[in-house]
Amino acid sequence: MEIFCLGMPQQYDDDYGDYENAEGGETAAYEEEEPNINAPAVQTVFKYKSQTLTVTEGENVDLSCETQTPNDDVIIFKKLNGTGSKDQILYVGEMKVERRTNFINDHSVFKLTNIKRTDGGTYICYYQDNSDTELRFELDVQYPPTVKAKTPLKQRVEKGDSVTVECEANGNPKPTIKWSKESGRLPSGNQEEMGYSMTLENVDRHVEGTYICTADNGIGEPASTSMKLTVEYPPEITTEKAIVRTGEGDKVELVCIVHSRPLAEVLLVKEWSSSYS
Numbered sequence: 001m002e003i004f005c006l007g008m009p010q011q012y013d014d015d016y017g018d019y020e021n022a023e024g025g026e027t028a029a030y031e032e033e034e035p036n037i038n039a040p041a042v043q044t045v046f047k048y049k050s051q052t053l054t055v056t057e058g059e060n061v062d063l064s065c066e067t068q069t070p071n072d073d074v075i076i077f078k079k080l081n082g083t084g085s086k087d088q089i090l091y092v093g094e095m096k097v098e099r100r101t102n103f104i105n106d107h108s109v110f111k112l113t114n115i116k117r118t119d120g121g122t123y124i125c126y127y128q129d130n131s132d133t134e135l136r137f138e139l140d141v142q143y144p145p146t147v148k149a150k151t152p153l154k155q156r157v158e159k160g161d162s163v164t165v166e167c168e169a170n171g172n173p174k175p176t177i178k179w180s181k182e183s184g185r186l187p188s189g190n191q192e193e194m195g196y197s198m199t200l201e202n203v204d205r206h207v208e209g210t211y212i213c214t215a216d217n218g219i220g221e222p223a224s225t226s227m228k229l230t231v232e233y234p235p236e237i238t239t240e241k242a243i244v245r246t247g248e249g250d251k252v253e254l255v256c257i258v259h260s261r262p263l264a265e266v267l268l269v270k271e272w273s274s275s276y277s
Contacts, residue, residue, distance in 0.1 A: 056142050078123070145222065147167055158231070177194065177214065207231060213225050236260065237257070
């Protein structure tokens with residue numbers, strides 16, 4: 001069986017880009033097709049949409065900048081620092097630009113472990129040739145409250161004065177603050193009251209004590225601080241019995257109760273009286 005190949009053999013010259021007919025010797029030129037530099041770039045389509053992620057301090061998070069189709073362009077990953085501040089470029093492709101960042105680029109998935117509250121903020125990623133198309137992440141890092149006193153931890157006031165106790169708290173979400181009194185109710189009669197401060201008016205010795213400010217935001221354990229209030233007042237005297245009856249030769253005890261601050265000196269004086277029939 002014989003196989004024939006129809007057509008005229010050709011010889012190709014790589015150096016000149018020509019070909020010639022082996023029999024007729026006719027020469028023709030061909031042109032290489034040049035790339036179209038004005039062709040529109042392929043639009044970047046990310047796998048996921050921009051999103052807000054809420055995490056707790058100490059947890060891990062993955063920010064995925066993967067695309068629906070393979071993309072050989074260079075990816076840019078950075079953190080926005082707000083108006084007037086310079087943005088932080090964290091990665092250009094596989095190269096870490098910001099050495100202090102804890103992010104790791106794992107095939108366009110940016111992984112962060114043991115998140116800190118300072119890691120919160122806005123992150124964006126985009127490809128160098130498609131900078132108009134970006135993926136945005138709002139990272140909300142929640143953390144337990146802290147609290148501190150804004151007024152002195154110990155206050156001394158005089159009877160009849162007004163006094164304020166105040167504290168401030170930090171945390172995410174914003175903590176709520178409640179007040180309580182150690183070993184008893186508040187002067188209002190309530191067990192607890194809400195608010196950053198509490199003012200006590202026309203104070204007397206009954207409002208003395210330790211007041212506790214507690215901050216809570218549902219993350220971790222509540223935080224608290226305490227403030228001690230001391231009231232100075234003149235002596236207040238009461239007796240167990242106004243009249244004590246006894247017989248001649250009996251032993252009798254006379255009791256008087258004195259409250260004062262500072263401590264008062266107590267003297268028992270007999271008042272003589274004369275009676276006439």
